[in-house]
Amino acid sequence: MIDALSMPAPQPISDISDDALDWQVLLHSGNATDADRGRYLRWRNLSPAHAQAAQEAEALWGDLGQTRTAAELTLPAPRRRRWGSALAASLVLALVGYGGWQQAPALLADYHTAVGQQQRITLADGSHVLLNSGSALSVDFTDGQRRVLLKAGEALFEPASDPRPFVVDAGGEPVQGSGAVFSVRRNGGGNRVVIAQGEAQVGDRLLQATPDARALTAWQRGKLIFNGKPLREVLAELERYQHGRIVLSDQQLGAMQVSGVFDLDDPQGLLRTLEQRYALKVTYLPWLAVVY
Structure with a gap:
């Protein structure tokens, strides 16, 4: 301060x-x-x-529609938790399955970032791209179209003025936003597109900028902003910015709502903040953090 x-x-x-x-x-x-x-x-x-x-x-x-402070959020009653064989098995699977944020797409991409890294790129046409943590993309520009393939992760696009359409393909509906500033995040269950400025065509829909766009793209400024997000979603988001896995020992605890603005420069510090603010405990192991 x-x-x-x-x-x-x-x-x-x-x-x-x-x-x-x-x-x-x-x-x-x-x-x-x-x-x-x-x-x-x-x-x-x-x-x-x-x-x-x-x-x-x-x-x-x-x-963000903030209506309650962190101190006013209702915390679950403390109770004794035991880590049984089911949790132990899930931890083993989590470690075995951890592969470094889709390394295969990164190896075949024109540009890629490591976990916790962001990279600003200027494309051949003058367009600007900000790659988020653990992301990968390739570029395919022709005389008739500027096409970008987002192979993993998330990126913020600021297309340069050019008569050719600017299209981002992330494996789902293509996003065409020649006159917009927008981000695309590739998810297993469906891509997320956020229009920060202007409007973009997503499939057959025309999307415009929304008031929460600045919050959803706060990662470009090194921030994560949550408003009443379930703890499980917060931990999943945090996991994208650090090496290893974060596992909840109690799935009911994952429903607890979390609000606040957190600094991406210190992911471990974010976990410590959650410990202090929400009376959580975290056990740190090599490549693994267990929250309970």
């Missing part, structure tokens, strides 16, 4: 935006004091850039 009284040197806009999100986490945590709120107001008034970042962060939090 930045203390307004310290008069820091000018920051990059991205750093100011990150600080603005951190302020929202504190102010909605249920632990903010009057002094914290006063410090926030002073930070907000440091410069027009600070004021704009604060306004955008406040709007983003509102778009």
